[in-house]
Amino acid sequence: KFESMMDSHIEMINDQKDSLKKNIQTRYETFANECEKVKLRWQQFRPREQDMEDEKKCRESLKLVRDKEKEIQDLMKQKEKIIEEFKLFGMTEPSFQDLDEVSNDIAQIKNVWGVYEEYQQELNELTKEDWITFRSKTYRFDEFLSNWQEKLKQISPVADTGKASKKTSTTNMNVRIQQEIDNYRLITPLLKWVRGEALSPDHWLELFRILKMPRGTMLEKLTFGDILKARPEIASNAEQLKDLNVRAQSEHTIREALKELENWGASAQFSLTDYVDTKQQKIQIIKDWKDLFTQIGDNQSLLSSLKDSPYYKNFESQAQIWEQRLGILDECLHTLNQIQRKFVYLEPIFGRGALPKEQSRFREVDKEFREIMSEIASKPRLVVLAQRKDLSNLLKSMLDQLGRCQKxxxxxxxxxxxIFPRFYFIGDDDLLEILGQATNPTVIQSHLKKLFAGIHSVRFDEANQHILGMRSLDGELVPLIKKIRITTSVEEWLKQLAKEMVTTLQNLLLNALQDSKKQIGQVPVEKYPSQISCLAESINFTERCEEAIKNGQLDKFHIDIQQVLEKYTNVHID
Structure with missing residues (x-):
C-alpha cells in the first residue's frame, strides 16, 4: 500500500513538473516574442551613419542608446533567470538570438558613440557656465578644443576585430567630432564681440536680436551654451557685432567720463586760508588757484575730446550741462582771482584811509567781496559757485571798480x-607805506637808505618832529645846517632833506678847504666827515701838483706829499 501511495505521489509530482515546464516554456516564448519586438524596434530606430552629420540627431542618438541600454540590461536579467529555470528542470538551454544581437549591437554602437558621449559631457560642463562669469575665461574653451584635437589623433580604430563596419564607424565619429571642433574654432576669435563688458542693457537687447535669441532672454540667465547655440548668427553677423561693440565701447567711455565729472563735481572744493585785514578782522580767501584752473582745464579738455566721438549725440544734453558749468566756473574764477589779488593789494592802503575820494567805491567792493567769500566758506563746493545767478556780471563790475581804485x-x-623823482627808486608798496605813515620815524628810517645812497639813517630831535642830521652806514653823523621839519607832505620834506644834504656838504667842503690852507697841505680829518676830507685833500693835491709842475719842483712836492701822508697815518680817529 505504501508503494502504491509513493507511485501515485511521484506520478503527481511528474505531472506538476510537466505543468511547470510547459509554464516555463510559455514564458520563454513570450519573452522571445518580446525580444523580437525589441529587435525590430531597435533595427528601425538605431543610430545610423548619416546621423553623425547632424548635431541634433547625434544628441538624440546618444539618448536613444542610453535608454535602450537600460532596457536591454533589464531584459538580460530576465534572460539569466529563464536560463537558470531551464537548467533547474533539466531542460535544454534556450536560444536568445534576437536579444543577444541587440545587446551586441548596442555594445558596438556604444563603443563608437562613447567617444562622442565623453566629448559631449565635457562640453556640457562648459556650456552650463553663466556667460557673465565665463566670458573672461574663454581660454578654457580653447583648452578643451585643443585637448580633444590631441585626443582624436591618439584614438585609432581597432583593426584586428575583423569588423570593417566598426572601424568605419569609429573613423566617421572622429571625423564628426573633428568637424565640430573646427566649427567651434572658427567662432572662438569672434567671441570677443559678444563678451559685452561695455554693453549697456539696451546694447544687450540689440545683441540678443542680432543673435536671434528667444524673446525674454535675460543677461542674468545667459549661459555659454546659449552663446554656442547662436554660433551661426555670430559668424554671419561678425561685422555687425563688431560695430555694436565699438559703439558700446565709445558710449561706455563717454558715460564713464560724464560719471567722472559728476564725481568731481560732488567732491571738488575750494582750499581756503585766513587773511587778516587792517582792522584785524579775519576773512577766508581762496588759495591753490593753480590747482583749480588745472582741474577745470582738464575737465574742459575731456569734454572737448568727447565731441570727436560719432556717438556723442546721445549724451549731448548731459555734456552741454557740464560744458556750461565749467565755462561759468572758468570765467568766474579767473575774474575772482584778479579781484582777490587786487583786494589783498588795495585793502591795506584803503584801510589806512588813503584816497578819500575813492573810499566809497572801495567800501562797496569790499562788502560784496566779503559776502562772496563768506558764501564760499559756508558752501565750499565749486559747482555751487556756478549755480549762483548773475555772478559773472557782479564779478565783472567788482573788477571794474577795483580797477578804477587802482588807477x-x-x-x-x-x-x-x-614831485620827488627819488620815489622811482622804490616799489609801490614801499611808497604807499611812506605816504601813509609820513611822520612815523621807524618807517622813515627803514626807507631812507633806499632813497639816498649815502644816508643809512637820520637823527631826530626828542619830539621826533625834526631831522637834525644824517648818518652813514659806518655811523658817521653829519649835522644838518638847517633842521628839516617832518610834515604829512612827505614828498615836500624829503625834497628839503635832499636840498639841505647838498647845502650842508657844500659848506663842509668849503670850510675844510679853508682849514687846509691854515695847515698847508693837510685837512683836519678829525673835524670833517671822511667823504669831505677825501674830497678836500683831492682838490688840494690837484692845485699843488699843478703849481709844482709849473715851477719845476716835482721832487720837492713828492717829499711834501710823503710827509703829509705820514701825518695822516698818525692821526688817531675815535
Whole structure:
C-alpha cells in the first residue's frame, strides 16, 4: 500500500513538473516574442551613419542608446533567470538570438558613440557656465578644443576585430567630432564681440536680436551654451557685432567720463586760508588757484575730446550741462582771482584811509567781496559757485571798480614821483607805506637808505618832529645846517632833506678847504666827515701838483706829499 501511495505521489509530482515546464516554456516564448519586438524596434530606430552629420540627431542618438541600454540590461536579467529555470528542470538551454544581437549591437554602437558621449559631457560642463562669469575665461574653451584635437589623433580604430563596419564607424565619429571642433574654432576669435563688458542693457537687447535669441532672454540667465547655440548668427553677423561693440565701447567711455565729472563735481572744493585785514578782522580767501584752473582745464579738455566721438549725440544734453558749468566756473574764477589779488593789494592802503575820494567805491567792493567769500566758506563746493545767478556780471563790475581804485592809486603814486623823482627808486608798496605813515620815524628810517645812497639813517630831535642830521652806514653823523621839519607832505620834506644834504656838504667842503690852507697841505680829518676830507685833500693835491709842475719842483712836492701822508697815518680817529 505504501508503494502504491509513493507511485501515485511521484506520478503527481511528474505531472506538476510537466505543468511547470510547459509554464516555463510559455514564458520563454513570450519573452522571445518580446525580444523580437525589441529587435525590430531597435533595427528601425538605431543610430545610423548619416546621423553623425547632424548635431541634433547625434544628441538624440546618444539618448536613444542610453535608454535602450537600460532596457536591454533589464531584459538580460530576465534572460539569466529563464536560463537558470531551464537548467533547474533539466531542460535544454534556450536560444536568445534576437536579444543577444541587440545587446551586441548596442555594445558596438556604444563603443563608437562613447567617444562622442565623453566629448559631449565635457562640453556640457562648459556650456552650463553663466556667460557673465565665463566670458573672461574663454581660454578654457580653447583648452578643451585643443585637448580633444590631441585626443582624436591618439584614438585609432581597432583593426584586428575583423569588423570593417566598426572601424568605419569609429573613423566617421572622429571625423564628426573633428568637424565640430573646427566649427567651434572658427567662432572662438569672434567671441570677443559678444563678451559685452561695455554693453549697456539696451546694447544687450540689440545683441540678443542680432543673435536671434528667444524673446525674454535675460543677461542674468545667459549661459555659454546659449552663446554656442547662436554660433551661426555670430559668424554671419561678425561685422555687425563688431560695430555694436565699438559703439558700446565709445558710449561706455563717454558715460564713464560724464560719471567722472559728476564725481568731481560732488567732491571738488575750494582750499581756503585766513587773511587778516587792517582792522584785524579775519576773512577766508581762496588759495591753490593753480590747482583749480588745472582741474577745470582738464575737465574742459575731456569734454572737448568727447565731441570727436560719432556717438556723442546721445549724451549731448548731459555734456552741454557740464560744458556750461565749467565755462561759468572758468570765467568766474579767473575774474575772482584778479579781484582777490587786487583786494589783498588795495585793502591795506584803503584801510589806512588813503584816497578819500575813492573810499566809497572801495567800501562797496569790499562788502560784496566779503559776502562772496563768506558764501564760499559756508558752501565750499565749486559747482555751487556756478549755480549762483548773475555772478559773472557782479564779478565783472567788482573788477571794474577795483580797477578804477587802482588807477586812481597809480595816478597818485605817479604824481608823488613826479614831485620827488627819488620815489622811482622804490616799489609801490614801499611808497604807499611812506605816504601813509609820513611822520612815523621807524618807517622813515627803514626807507631812507633806499632813497639816498649815502644816508643809512637820520637823527631826530626828542619830539621826533625834526631831522637834525644824517648818518652813514659806518655811523658817521653829519649835522644838518638847517633842521628839516617832518610834515604829512612827505614828498615836500624829503625834497628839503635832499636840498639841505647838498647845502650842508657844500659848506663842509668849503670850510675844510679853508682849514687846509691854515695847515698847508693837510685837512683836519678829525673835524670833517671822511667823504669831505677825501674830497678836500683831492682838490688840494690837484692845485699843488699843478703849481709844482709849473715851477719845476716835482721832487720837492713828492717829499711834501710823503710827509703829509705820514701825518695822516698818525692821526688817531675815535
Amino acid at each position: 586812481a592809486l597809480n595816478e597818485l603814486l605817479e604824481e608823488k614821483r613826479s
